[in-house]
Amino acid sequence: MVAVEQLGFEFAVEPRRLTKVSPARLATFADCPRRYRLSYLDRPTPQRSGPWAHSTLGAVVHNALRALFELPPERRTPVRAAQLVSEHWQDAGFADAEQAAVYRDRAKTWVMEYVEHNDVSSTPVGLERWVSAPVNPEPGQPPSMIIEGRADRIDERDAELVIVDYKTGRRAPDEYEARSSQALAMYAVAAARTLRRPCHRVELHHLPTGTVAAAEHTPDTLRRHLTRAEETAEDLRVATDTLTAGGDREVLFPVNPGVRCSWCDFRPSCAEGQQAAPPAKSWELLAP
Known part of the structure; x- marks a missing residue:
């Protein structure tokens, strides 16, 4: 009798479960693991601050x-x-x-x-468009995660997609910020897979100043962003699975106190955050 292993089947090996990640989830976990847990895992959701x-x-x-x-x-x-x-x-x-x-x-x-x-005569191919794609930073390898998110706007110019993200903050962005944005890079990759058209250009449109900060990605720059995302996604997956198995939530999702605690949405539910910085007024982060 021929063993099933000889036929190339390995029924004892479970396929790897792909972690779904969005730019918001990755940024929250990297910024403060406790805030991630309070936002996405704890139910009922702990008390939050008021609107900003x-x-x-x-x-x-x-x-x-x-x-x-x-x-x-x-x-x-x-x-x-x-x-x-x-x-x-x-x-x-x-x-x-x-x-x-x-x-x-x-x-x-x-x-x-x-x-x-700005030229607003062309109709975008996506408005608040949800894009999702299984990816692996290494070409030719099976997917290691699923990236997903909602892009503000997706244009089509010269047969290529362009990711447009609106900004209304205090500071005008520059090319470096557009190029270094993990969110824009993930949207570019997911949009290209979802809509089946190339996507390399990303833009930040700052309404208060009229600034358009743009960057052209290459396969290498997109791969670097995906590699960073994969590393964070793996840390997030391990922490979440260990918590589900009964792990210590304070160890797995430690607080990262700092000045950002002044305007954290979960400040009312975090004693360490309250001690780390004074509360910000709800209008302090408005563009001047």
Whole structure:
């Protein structure tokens, strides 16, 4: 009788389980493992802080621009862009109604100038598009993880995809930031696999200053980002599996206290974070 092993079957070997990772999950785990556990593993979800004005502002601008690109090209005007800001506006996290009104007007100006100074006539191939792909940093090897996430915008230019990410923060980005962004690189790889078109260019569009920071990735630069992501994903997988098996959550997901604890969403549920830094006001991170 011929043994099944001789036929090339290895039924005793379980296939490797692929870990699903997103840029947000990887960044959270790398920044503070405890915050990762509080965000994604602990149920019910522990107490969080209230809304942040800068997050509200960013969400409003993102939603307004998404709605703008959903319109026919001839209706994508500066005036309509400003109207969409008003339609999507929220006051959550601002100091008071007066401050909220100031930033609502600023956001209107930002999107109006964005439409005036950028070509918005082409319809994107993706708006808030979810992309996902099994990957391995080493070419020709079986997948080692599944990368996934939601890209703000995916354009098509000269038969190639371009990843566009909107920013409304305090500081204008530069080419280095675009090139070093693990999130943009992961979106580029996942978009290329999902939409079956090459994708090398990534862009950060900073609305407050009108800055467009762009970078052109190569297979090597994308591979380096994927290698980093794989290393973090493996640490995350081991910690999660060990926790499920009864491991010590404080050892597996240690706190990483620092100045960032001032504005951590889970500050109310983290005594070490409260001791590490004073609480930030909910509007302190707004762009000046």
